[in-house]
Amino acid sequence: MAPRIAKVMVDLSLDRVFDYLIPEGLSGDIGPGSRVRVPFGRTSKNGYVVRVVSESDYPMSKLKEIGGLSSGKACVGPSLVELSEWMSEYYCCSREGAARALLPAPVRGGKIGKKKINLYYLGCAAEDAQDFIFEKGKRSKAKAAVLNVLLNRHGISKRDLLEMAGVGGSALAALVADGMVEKVESSEARDPFAGVVVLPTTPANPTDEQRLALDEVDRMLSSGGSPGTMLLHGVTGSGKTEVYLQAIAKVLDDGREAIALVPEISLTPQTTERFRARFGEKVSVLHSRLSDGERYDEWMRIHDGEVRIVVGARSALFAPFRNLGLIIVDEEHENSYKQEETPRYHARDVAVMRGKMENALVILGSATPSVESYYNALNGKYRLVELTKRVDDLVMPEMRVVDMRQEALETGGGKMFSRTLVDEMRSRLSRGEQSIIFLNRRGFASQLLCRKCGFVAECSNCSITYTYHKSRECVSCHLCGASKPAPRACPECGADDIRYGGLGTEKVELAVSKLFPHASVKRMDSDTMTRRHSHEEALNDFRSGRIDILVGTQMIAKGLHFPNVTLVGVVYADLGLHIPDFRSQERTFQLLTQVAGRAGRGDRPGVVVIQTYTPFNSAIKRAVDYDYAGFYEDEMEVRNVLAYPPVSRMIAVRFSGEDESAVLGFAETFTRGVGKVVPKSAEAVGPSPCPISRIKGKYRYVSIFRGTGMRELRAELRFAALKTRCPKGVSVHVDSDPVNLM
Ligand code: ADP
Numbered sequence: 001m002a003p004r005i006a007k008v009m010v011d012l013s014l015d016r017v018f019d020y021l022i023p024e025g026l027s028g029d030i031g032p033g034s035r036v037r038v039p040f041g042r043t044s045k046n047g048y049v050v051r052v053v054s055e056s057d058y059p060m061s062k063l064k065e066i067g068g069l070s071s072g073k074a075c076v077g078p079s080l081v082e083l084s085e086w087m088s089e090y091y092c093c094s095r096e097g098a099a100r101a102l103l104p105a106p107v108r109g110g111k112i113g114k115k116k117i118n119l120y121y122l123g124c125a126a127e128d129a130q131d132f133i134f135e136k137g138k139r140s141k142a143k144a145a146v147l148n149v150l151l152n153r154h155g156i157s158k159r160d161l162l163e164m165a166g167v168g169g170s171a172l173a174a175l176v177a178d179g180m181v182e183k184v185e186s187s188e189a190r191d192p193f194a195g196v197v198v199l200p201t202t203p204a205n206p207t208d209e210q211r212l213a214l215d216e217v218d219r220m221l222s223s224g225g226s227p228g229t230m231l232l233h234g235v236t237g238s239g240k241t242e243v244y245l246q247a248i249a250k251v252l253d254d255g256r257e258a259i260a261l262v263p264e265i266s267l268t269p270q271t272t273e274r275f276r277a278r279f280g281e282k283v284s285v286l287h288s289r290l291s292d293g294e295r296y297d298e299w300m301r302i303h304d305g306e307v308r309i310v311v312g313a314r315s316a317l318f319a320p321f322r323n324l325g326l327i328i329v330d331e332e333h334e335n336s337y338k339q340e341e342t343p344r345y346h347a348r349d350v351a352v353m354r355g356k357m358e359n360a361l362v363i364l365g366s367a368t369p370s371v372e373s374y375y376n377a378l379n380g381k382y383r384l385v386e387l388t389k390r391v392d393d394l395v396m397p398e399m400r401v402v403d404m405r406q407e408a409l410e411t412g413g414g415k416m417f418s419r420t421l422v423d424e425m426r427s428r429l430s431r432g433e434q435s436i437i438f439l440n441r442r443g444f445a446s447q448l449l450c451r452k453c454g455f456v457a458e459c460s461n462c463s464i465t466y467t468y469h470k471s472r473e474c475v476s477c478h479l480c481g482a483s484k485p486a487p488r489a490c491p492e493c494g495a496d497d498i499r500y501g502g503l504g505t506e507k508v509e510l511a512v513s514k515l516f517p518h519a520s521v522k523r524m525d526s527d528t529m530t531r532r533h534s535h536e537e538a539l540n541d542f543r544s545g546r547i548d549i550l551v552g553t554q555m556i557a558k559g560l561h562f563p564n565v566t567l568v569g570v571v572y573a574d575l576g577l578h579i580p581d582f583r584s585q586e587r588t589f590q591l592l593t594q595v596a597g598r599a600g601r602g603d604r605p606g607v608v609v610i611q612t613y614t615p616f617n618s619a620i621k622r623a624v625d626y627d628y629a630g631f632y633e634d635e636m637e638v639r640n641v642l643a644y645p646p647v648s649r650m651i652a653v654r655f656s657g658e659d660e661s662a663v664l665g666f667a668e669t670f671t672r673g674v675g676k677v678v679p680k681s682a683e684a685v686g687p688s689p690c691p692i693s694r695i696k697g698k699y700r701y702v703s704i705f706r707g708t709g710m711r712e713l714r715a716e717l718r719f720a721a722l723k724t725r726c727p728k729g730v731s732v733h734v735d736s737d738p739v740n741l742m
């Protein structure tokens with residue numbers, strides 16, 4: 001019999017596999033994906049089997065034997081191994097890097113840790129923390145540093161917190177004792193998902209459109225071979241989730257398993273309850289607050305077949321099911337499906353690939369599909385199914401556009417709210433109905449400017465302006481989180497003539513409160529939602545009617561379902577349009593459609609007031625007309641002319657470091673180096689400074705490759721990024737299909 005040799009990837013940052021002999025006694029247990037323990041140098045390491053072969057490039061006598069299985073018999077299965085190999089090639093990262101996405105750290109480490117980790121939150125209001133920093137910060141530097149971090153990060157581990165604050169543990173302990181910081185065991189942080197009594201639901205009788213969608217699901221599932229991908233384009237409230245639930249039931253009946261991905265921001269009790277209510281104990285919810293031990297347990301429950309459905313954000317895609325029948329990607333257009341660290345994968349695209357490899361059906365759902373997915377659907381790569389009506393024929397909210405240029409002419413200008421919006425808010429208050437006022441920028445003012453000398457306050461580490469926060473009387477950088485007391489006078493010329501330019505939610509909240517002093521107004525953005533349960537509390541207050549007007553950022557744009565909300569006001573719809581990113585139109589269209597969907601979800605019709613200075617902009621006009629297809633056509637015209645995705649593929653290579661000339665020099669050499677394999681059907685642009693040219697003291701450059709037929713180029717970029725020695729202090733990474741171009 002030929003010897004059996006396992007190619008094993010060892011848990012080290014090496015882009016290599018090593019050959020080991022499979023001992024006689026284990027031959028039945030070892031296959032691709034098996035977790036094993038192997039001798040490595042003078043120690044032994046965990047790893048997993050990538051392939052089993054019968055020949056090695058090394059002399060047999062030199063090969064060592066696998067020591068044994070680690071983590072019991074845990075195994076990711078051959079198809080997940082294949083998927084990670086594909087990711088490593090496509091996303092130009094090391095095999096080990098790709099495998100990191102596949103196996104959660106506690107499983108990878110092979111230790112069955114039940115240890116709970118503690119997470120830290122502010123225990124007081126943000127204003128109190130800020131007061132402390134200003135009043136006592138000089139004397140208690142360490143405490144101030146801890147509070148400063150917690151103002152920007154909520155629910156952080158002790159290690160990360162102390163590292164970011166650059167202090168030892170005693171300041172933290174003192175703050176916890178004073179109640180200014182709250183320590184929470186991560187299993188408690190799970191609260192919103194556990195212990196909730198969920199009333200079981202039964203499948204609803206499908207509407208005609210839902211019936212057609214489910215028939216298509218049947219057809220695709222029974223097609224033999226790979227069922228392919230469905231794009232379910234359904235307006236908000238059209239019953240997409242009910243289609244998901246009934247599709248899952250079909251797959252379970254067939255003895256197979258299902259994964260449902262939702263964006264992290266939508267991973268709320270409201271969403272997960274709908275799955276639990278239908279399928280009970282068969283559902284596992286994976287979210288980012290699980291402790292290592294809990295994550296390990298859940299992984300094992302899935303691995304051992306105790307769970308048949310996994311609901312979770314991005315990484316739930318890698319649930320180790322062996323007989324997967326269905327993957328759902330809800331809100332498939334969401335950017336949070338893209339991971340912004342190695343491996344920089346897009347969960348939607350990897351879902352399509354996993355579906356193909358395992359013959360599972362993939363359903364991508366959205367009210368505003370990404371241009372990429374709609375393009376694939378029109379080109380026959382995905383099957384397009386549309387739900388055009390709201391369930392129960394609820395009407396879509398009425399959209400009213402206010403041209404703010406005209407408004408300024410008629411009223412003399414300078415007002416934040418148009419007369420229409422003010423009237424509508426007033427009538428909501430008199431009828432006891434609720435309003436949502438939306439602006440996608442937090443803080444009070446986005447610019448602090450000296451009117452005398454023109455000085456603009458900028459972060460000293462990043463190339464962006466400081467945002468002024470009035471409630472905390474400070475300026476802060478929204479990139480690196482640095483903050484300091486707001487200057488009373490100009491730091492440059494000393495003049496007492498500082499202007500606060502640009503709008504933020506804080507200014508909007510203040511204006512609403514001044515306009516309606518008797519109304520109860522609440523602001524919801526990442527500045528006010530610092531405490532552990534503040535998010536749920538605010539939503540409960542809103543639901544129960546204790547809040548009349550909710551002001552907020554995109555935190556309130558998604559997925560919320562409040563029947564008593566009959567007005568949505570968009571203060572400044574143009575905000576996202578002028579960002580230097582080819583997707584800025586698309587994002588504006590999506591965001592406006594999403595916020596508008598918050599109005600009129602009960603029995604009373606809703607009204608949406610959109611304030612804009614560019615009412616004829618395609619993204620705004622098409623959103624107002626509920627015309628997705630029209631928007632898509634407008635957008636494709638631009639993408640065709642400029643050869644942007646989906647017409648082409650894009651790969652960004654980013655370089656960063658503190659020494660600007662070293663970064664630029666390396667970026668030039670690198671880009672020139674791969675230049676010879678750039679095909680005629682593609683082009684290379686750069687290196688040039690990123691739109692945000694400096695973050696946290698590091699200069700950033702980017703080279704963009706765009707075109708078709710880039711297979712060879714991709715391989716070359718991968719090789720160059722992994723094998724080239726960067727100058728000291730300079731780093732490089734490849735970003736395939738980048739989502740964030742800033
Ligand atoms: P979407 O996910 O497209 O926004 P949902 O699935 O949340 O839509 O459906 C909106 C509402 O309609 C939910 O309250 C849901 O329970 C209800 N619903 C969905 N399908 C049906 C149906 N066939 N019959 C009755 N109610 C339904």
Ligand code: ZN
Nearest residue numbers: 459462477480
């Ligand atoms: Zn900064």
